[in-house]
Amino acid sequence: MEYWDEKRLEYKYQMTQVFEQQLEDIQEIVSDFYIANATIHFDKHSPHIHIVGVPIKENFKTVLSRKVGKTTIFTKESLEVIQDKMRERCIDEFNIAYGMDSKLKEKQKGKNRDITSYERKLFNERIKGLKQEISSLQNEVSVLEDNKESINKQIFNLNKDKEDIVDEIDKKRKINDKIILKTKNQLLNENQKLTKQNEDLKHENYQLKYKNEKLEQQKNYLLYYIKKFLD
Numbered sequence: 001m002e003y004w005d006e007k008r009l010e011y012k013y014q015m016t017q018v019f020e021q022q023l024e025d026i027q028e029i030v031s032d033f034y035i036a037n038a039t040i041h042f043d044k045h046s047p048h049i050h051i052v053g054v055p056i057k058e059n060f061k062t063v064l065s066r067k068v069g070k071t072t073i074f075t076k077e078s079l080e081v082i083q084d085k086m087r088e089r090c091i092d093e094f095n096i097a098y099g100m101d102s103k104l105k106e107k108q109k110g111k112n113r114d115i116t117s118y119e120r121k122l123f124n125e126r127i128k129g130l131k132q133e134i135s136s137l138q139n140e141v142s143v144l145e146d147n148k149e150s151i152n153k154q155i156f157n158l159n160k161d162k163e164d165i166v167d168e169i170d171k172k173r174k175i176n177d178k179i180i181l182k183t184k185n186q187l188l189n190e191n192q193k194l195t196k197q198n199e200d201l202k203h204e205n206y207q208l209k210y211k212n213e214k215l216e217q218q219k220n221y222l223l224y225y226i227k228k229f230l231d
Contacts, residue, residue: 004046014097015047016040021093022049022086029085032056032073 004012019040026033035053057069091104 009042012042012047015094018090018093018097019047019049022090023051025086025089025093026051026082029082030055030073032058032069 019038023035023038027035033053033055035051037052039050041048041050055069055073056066057072058066087104091102094100095102
């Protein structure tokens with residue numbers, strides 16, 4: 001597969017004509033194999049084709065003259081022959097499409113074999129277990145989605161409460177600022193009044209002191225004449 005590592009997608013698309021020719025080849029080599037669907041994939045490591053088909057065996061002397069003939073058409077021996085022929089044609093068609101003279105690596109020993117009923121049973125049990133796990137996970141996801149929705153609602157409500165609290169704090173701060181400003185102005189007015197009263201008292205005190213001195217002078221003056229008169 002390293003061959004395709006650095007190849008661009010446009011280069012890989014040229015495999016389309018190779019795959020189309022291979023479909024004709026396999027129908028020629030295995031005439032009893034009826035292709036139902038063939039899909040080319042370019043999204044994996046290397047270009048490849050998936051073929052879905054049915055091997056049909058004909059001329060049965062029963063109610064059904066045609067039956068699925070997997071075990072008679074695809075035997076171990078026939079699969080080796082089919083693989084060898086397809087390999088030879090594939091490399092030839094590849095070289096034609098890309099203008100090359102490539103050679104295939106030596107074929108490795110095949111691993112084709114039928115699945116036993118016991119293996120099929122284990123496989124089905126495994127599939128059943130996986131379906132149950134998927135169902136359980138889907139339920140958990142559903143619960144998590146419900147919890148997520150509930151949490152989102154709580155977050156929304158908390159954010160709304162937060163906004164309300166911030167608005168209330170802002171309102172109270174503005175009111176407090178007004179009260180403080182009013183109190184400050186009142187204190188300034190009171191201070192001015194007290195200052196004026198203090199000045200007035202100082203002035204009155206000065207006048208009283210002056211009058212007192214005057215009276216003291218008059219008293220001393222009278223005492224002096226009284227004493228002089230008596231003497």
